Amino acid sequence: MRWITFADPAGDRVGLVTEEGVHPLDVGTTLLDLLDGGLVSAAGRARTSPALPLDDLVLRAPIQPRTLRDCIGFLQHLRNCQGGVDMPLSQRHLEVPGFYFSNAGAVTGPRDDIPVPPGSRWFDFELEVAAVIGTPGTSIPREKAEDHIAGYLVYCDWSARDLQIEERALQLGPAKGKDGANSLGPMLVTPDEIAHRRSGEAFDLAMTVSVNGEHVGGGRWSSIDWSFADIVAYASRGAQLRPGDVIGSGTVPTGCLFEHYAMDPEHFRGWLQPGDEVVLAVEELGELRHRIVEGDAVNPLRTGF
Structure with a gap:
């Protein structure tokens, strides 16, 4: 379906x-x-x-999530980012699929304009797949975890990289750096629709992203290190997952601008600007197509920040 x-x-x-x-x-x-x-x-x-x-x-957007978690399923994404900031791949990333809670109230549709977050000059996208929970559960065993997934969506975690880097000193996880928009769509695709593309514990589907018609990056869903079976099992440890909870896979390697900036800053194409058109696509799941627009001005705090 x-x-x-x-x-x-x-x-x-x-x-x-x-x-x-x-x-x-x-x-x-x-x-x-x-x-x-x-x-x-x-x-x-x-x-x-x-x-x-x-x-x-x-x-x-097909769904307004009850909760929105974003995971780090593709570890090569982290490796590619290491040259941009001091962000080594720790042993912990090899042991658990880490995640953070994102802003479920900032979900946008698959064709909506996306404003640049106030104060950001390093605006970026992240090409991901998201799983939508259909059957509730707590402390779900890994071998039964995929039975709790109702379907999949294309997901973009829009990121203000300069704000995100500043917030790392707070050690509380992403805040305003990832608070502006999360795109979901264009449709919820149930697992039976893509079963013929099964590859190991994922699906052999191409993931691509372009800016103004120029291919920027992407890869294949099947290259994921932490499958959704692991991700759902870990997210549900001691916590109830409910129908309508959404969990992102994390960025497919080369599926964001920050990786290209970190790997080859001399030839970096630059960050997103108002007027840019971004297209993020996953085979069988469809595409998100967005125009970047001007955002709000910054209202300074009493500190001037």
């Missing part, structure tokens, strides 16, 4: 995507509602409605 959320004059609607088009459900029903009640039964109801052309619809 493939599910989207789209704009309607009466309010946002959820729809099932088939070869015929998009079969919508009633206004007011959200993907969170469907996850709570079961996607299969919802698909049966949706197929009874007339199909709408997908290309005619304005897409929203």
Whole structure:
């Protein structure tokens, strides 16, 4: 199954995507509602409605997450970043798939404009896959973890790198450096739709990102070091995962500007600027397409910062 959320004059609607088009459900029903009640039964109801052309619809983020965690699943991403800041790959990264909680209230749709965060001059993207929890659980065994995943999305963790670097001294994890926007979409794709691309504990799907039509980086989902089985099992240790919780894979190697800056600063293309168009794509899952726009001005603190 493939599910989207789209704009309607009466309010946002959820729809099932088939070869015929998009079969919508009633206004007011959200993907969170469907996850709570079961996607299969919802698909049966949706197929009874007339199909709408997908290309005619304005897409929203498929889901507004209950929580949003972002993991470090691709360890080569960290290795590539080491030249930019003092950020060595510690032994702990080889033992657990570390994560932080991101801003679930800053989720944007797959075609929305993205403003530069106030005060940032080093604005960046991160190309990821996200898993959406469909079945609740606590301390989930690794071998059963994937059974709790309802589907996958393309995910972009927008990052103000200069702010992020400044915040490292606080030792509290990312704050304003990753607070502005998180893109999800364009649709929720259930695992059965990509089962034919299974490779080990992941899927052999290409992940690519371009800026203004120029290929910048990317890789393959199958190169991930920490599978979603590990990620879900670790995230659920002593904590309940609920339907609608979203967990990012972390950045695929070369899937962000900071890696290129760290690896080859002399030939670095530069950070994102207003007017740039960024396209982030994952085979079978679709693409996010965003225009970068001017953000708000900084309102100084009493310290002047």
